[in-house]
Amino acid sequence: GQNIDQPTEMTATEGAIVQINCTYQTSGFNGLFWYQQHAGEAPTFLSYNVLDGLEEKGRFSSFLSRSKGYSYLLLKELQMKDSASYLCAVMDSNYQLIWGAGTKLIIKP
Amino acid sequence: IAGITQAPTSQILAAGRRMTLRCTQDMRHNAMYWYRQDLGLGLRLIHYSNTAGTTGKGEVPDGYSVSRANTDDFPLTLASAVPSQTSVYFCASSDGGANEQFFGPGTRLTVL
Numbered sequence: 079g080q081n082i083d084q085p086t087e088m089t090a091t092e093g094a095i096v097q098i099n100c101t102y103q104t105s106g107f108n109g110l111f112w113y114q115q116h117a118g119e120a121p122t123f124l125s126y127n128v129l130d131g132l133e134e135k136g137r138f139s140s141f142l143s144r145s146k147g148y149s150y151l152l153l154k155e156l157q158m159k160d161s162a163s164y165l166c167a168v169m170d171s172n173y174q175l176i177w178g179a180g181t182k183l184i185i186k187p
Numbered sequence: 188i189a190g191i192t193q194a195p196t197s198q199i200l201a202a203g204r205r206m207t208l209r210c211t212q213d214m215r216h217n218a219m220y221w222y223r224q225d226l227g228l229g230l231r232l233i234h235y236s237n238t239a240g241t242t243g244k245g246e247v248p249d250g251y252s253v254s255r256a257n258t259d260d261f262p263l264t265l266a267s268a269v270p271s272q273t274s275v276y277f278c279a280s281s282d283g284g285a286n287e288q289f290f291g292p293g294t295r296l297t298v299l
Contacts, residue, residue, distance in 0.1 A: 120277060
């Protein structure tokens with residue numbers, strides 16, 4: 079079966095760094111996406127990885143290891159506005175996205 | 188309009204009633220998708236369309252139907268609503284393939 083696992087909830091302090099992990103087992107792999115979703119709003123795209131390694135985009139970075147079925151999203155210099163859910167999604171062999179349940183990130187001052 | 192819109196924003200519906208959720212995009216994207224999002228679960232694909240005139244079934248298609256008469260519009264119909272269809276419904280579009288999907292603001296549907 080297809081499965082995406084990520085922690086349900088994490089707490090971090092403003093100004094700190096947090097790493098949100100995602101492990102996956104899917105039928106085929108055409109890339110891994112991270113989306114941000116604020117409460118009551120639509121998901122918005124953060125990053126896409128299809129090759130192994132680290133992709134950096136400002137305060138956010140995303141890492142992929144295809145052999146381990148593993149990715150993480152790294153958020154630096156946390157701000158209160160980063161309080162949101164972070165969704166990991168894998169694109170399978172049919173180019174359909176398989177979604178994790180999301181990680182709710184709580185930022186404390 | 189800019190991007191992708193959905194209507195209505197929210198709706199309370201009696202069980203057994205028919206309901207159509209509307210979705211329109213102005214980005215000329217070929218692919219469109221309907222998802223439902225329930226607490227504690229990831230987004231689940233209901234139906235998709237890779238191009239105008241074609242549709243396909245996703246992970247949870249039962250009780251739902253879609254049509255894609257043109258590039259811009261992708262309505263989702265619940266023929267006879269049931270309480271288990273209470274959810275937040277998101278429409279999305281993309282250029283297809285491994286391109287990012289853009290999401291509409293969602294429709295919060297409650298079936299009583």
